[in-house]
Amino acid sequence: MQQELFDLILIRYGEIGLKSKKVRRRLEDLLTNRIQKMLQRKQIPYEQLKLFPTRGRLFLYTSDMAKASEELIKCFGIVSISPAIQVSSDKQEIREAALKLAEANFGVNATFGIKTKRVGQHAFSSRDISADVGAFILEKLAERKISVDLSNPMHAINIEIRDKNAFLFNQTIQGVAGLPYGSQGSLISLFSGGIDSPVASWLMMKRGCNIFPLYCDNTPYSTPAAYKRVIKVLEQLFIFSPYKQITFYSTPHGQTLEQIKEVVPPKLTCIFCKRTMYKVAERLAERLKAKGIVTGENLGQVASQTLDNLFVLNQATKIPVFRPLIGFDKVETMNLSQKLGLYSSSIMQVPGCGAVPQYPETHGTLERILEIEQEINIDKMIDEELKEIKEIKLPINP
Secondary structure, three states: OOHHHOOEEEEEEOHHHHOOHHHHHHHHHHHHHHHHHHHHHOOOOOOEEEEOOOOOEEEEEOOOHHHHHHHHOOOOOEEEEEEEEEEEOOHHHHHHHHHHHHHHHOOOOOEEEEEEEEEOOOOOOHHHHHHHHHHHHHHHOHHHOOEEOOOOOOEEEEEEEEOOEEEEEOOOEEOOOOOOOOOOOEEEEEOOOOOHHHHHHHHHHHOOOEEEEEEEOOOOOOOHHHHHHHHHHHHHHHHHOOOOEEEEEEEOHHHHHHHHHHHOOHHHHHHHHHHHHHHHHHHHHHHHOOOOEEOOOOOOOOHHHOHHHHHHHHOOOOOOEEOOOOOOOHHHHHHHHHHOOOHHHHOOOOOOOOOOOOOOOOOOOHHHHHHHHHHHOHHHHHHHHHHOOEEEEEEOOO
């Protein structure tokens, strides 16, 4: 990035601008707060973060545009950013600013296009500016033998004129979009650290949910490597949050699983294990005022995820269960995990659960499950597990 060329970073948000005035104002304020926190966490200096009165734009003035840009594109609510030059809406100032971009980027025989947008009243049209600036650049850089190509240019210079100001940029960097983190309330995430649950959590974070991860420790049916993986993946996942530390929870679910294995038919082990996880998550949600549970479950991917079994699992709780990966295939989930930088940690070598039966039930029936739960006093198991739940604070390294 050519830091010396630019004056600010132009920040765009999307669906926030479609909300009512009251809701939009709240989300704009929250987005501004989230941006500030992410910059402060990385100790990135900035002089001003300004909301433009017309919808859809924030302006960040910073002396470290490269590092600021890296953080901004991870901030939920931001659709895209562009390092930009700021001048007045005077034609000559716009020409000179556009020429700076052209001189720094156009090579010999380059093709280019000018695209102009305006907000406010001006004595010229957007087309006038595009034509005028294009002609000016052609004249000043004639020795480079450049030409205009409006359909498929090698370089594009964008001009946004907003009342008395003009902003020029030649690059648009995509952000993660969505809604500001925490704007929609909180969820409990059943978090194993594998490929699925981190991606599912990220998708709900993108929709504005604050996530409290819950790790159900299946020791003695799992190993310490599983916990280490959870820590590693959480550290990477929460760089998308605005906070300096993560609050997550761990329960000794293995002791509950031991009791289940003693009294439940082997093929029903996975269904009972998962239902008790749901119940623990529901109780934690009550404590933290969370509005639901998010899981990495898919449809038909493993034995516990048939439609019949998902129906049985859903009846374990009265609060909503969100499954954002329900329509994904495994390759799509893996691709998103890689894109988010989670994949290498999620595939750390961790032995599978030692309690999984050889032939798990794929078509559980709710009546039979409820009958057994009454016989074994499942609520007592949940109470005992919750007594030993741990709240853990994990710093996000700057």
